Amino acid sequence: MRSKNTLLSGAMIAVTVIWLSPMAFLLMNALKNAADYSRGPLLLPSTFNLFHNIANAWAQGIQGGFINSLLYGAVSSVLAVLLAAFAAFGIVRMKLPRALGWFLFIYSGTIFPLQMYLIPLFKSYIALGIYDTKFGLFAFYTAICIPFATFVMRGFFLTVPWDIQEAAEMEGASSWKIFWYIMMPLAKAPFLMLTLVQFTWVWNDLLFGMVLVRSPQARSVQVALLGMLSLYGQADAPTIITATLIVSLPTLLLFLLLQKHFVRGLALGATGN
């Protein structure tokens, strides 16, 4: 049995390494300069041009998008999860009439394909003067993150024992106090997990960045990355590859640093138990 497990372990380590080889390809070619890359993308680097590539990628458009999307991701995810926590608290803990109907109204925001939102948002954003503004993207990203977060927070609040809340109510605590001093300290783990998942969603979004903004001032990071491809004549392959690496790092690092929360949360979110 033991030797069989060792064999399987070895095989799976090999499979995992092959699985990650595109990441290795990315890292390896980010180190090269253009001449080194053109010798062959599979050859080990013979130059160390990483810092130069980073400076190039940063200057050729990644910079603005990177900072914008950090803000979009951080503000929208925290705000959305907070609003979702309020909603879930109202639905589960405050005995809202027709609670299931309200929940389904909010949760229905997860079931339609994103294509259903594009044209009306584009047109009304122009009409309202928020097309091509940071405010427009902040608002949309917050809205799109709420439904799933409400689903998870509702599931969490259903599990909180009622006697804590009843004891606090007996002592005359307001619902506002109960939310902030009893529920939120208990909900730290789902709150963190949801913020991570929604930050990643916003950071990785391409479609709404393409449709709702145009100018470099408000551009999201994925749109900025794609912009480098169309500049292909000017940006060499290692610069584009390095830009891809830079754009991938925040979500990759968040996952690796906080994987405990991610791993539990993702399976939880997908299976609902």
Add this chain to the structure above:
Amino acid sequence: MPSLSSRKQREAYLYIAPAALMVGTFLILPMFYTTALSFSSWDGMTAPHFVGLDNFFKLVTDANFLHPLANTLKWMILGVVLPVGLGFFFAYAISGLKGARIMQVCIYIPATISASAAGIVFGFVLRDQGALNILLQSIGLGMLKVNWLYVQPYNTYAMIGAYTWQATGINVMIFLVGLQGLPKEPLEAARLDGANAWTFTTQIVIPMLMPYVVIASLLAVINSFKVFDTIWVMTGGGPARMSETLAVTMYKEGFANFKMGYASAVAVVISLLSLVFSYFYMRNMLSRESQI
């Protein structure tokens, strides 16, 4: 003075109002508006005019719709079979192994980067003079070289491959949760009865994991309809619109050809296709939750 419970109910509305308003304004209203637009002809400039079901009649004879529809079904089938199948394989193989945790994290890594970033990396690997063809040449398999992103149907399969690389991670997570939750006794009993590995897996483990297979597959179908970025970055739907899926078609008709009524009709078709699966997914999730 109002009773305590009616005051509490009024307060409850205050808690739910911001979320409901945001979702209503940015998601539900646009959804209804797109549905209404699908019955109109609109260039985006002049006022839309009502054309009834014309857009939908046009769709069924339009090669620029039927071909993407066929591609979408290809994506749907392979986008379930490959990520869910590989996800089960990985989870089953590593579960219980030393280092399972690290392998699980490694297999999930591709899912953390954006589809655009992955599309760019695979673009460099799969282009005509790219890494894959160089590799094939150097190991003596030069006759297998293909211009992967340019030739039908390889471009669609190549992109499904890149997608699978990213979509497998979540299924590994789902199946590991499922495997950890399996009751030990029936598994032990089957082992003692001397069931071989294949019988054990297909007759005992997979049937017991069925609820997880169902939820992973439904989720995978729903996600396969959403794919846009991978295709947009890797082929742009081309050449000659041959690798488009409906999500890309909708974007092109609306934002490149300015046929916004027609594009809305395409969006409605995508919705109808995915709603069937979303319905079962949501029902499954909510019934599962009510068992807690």
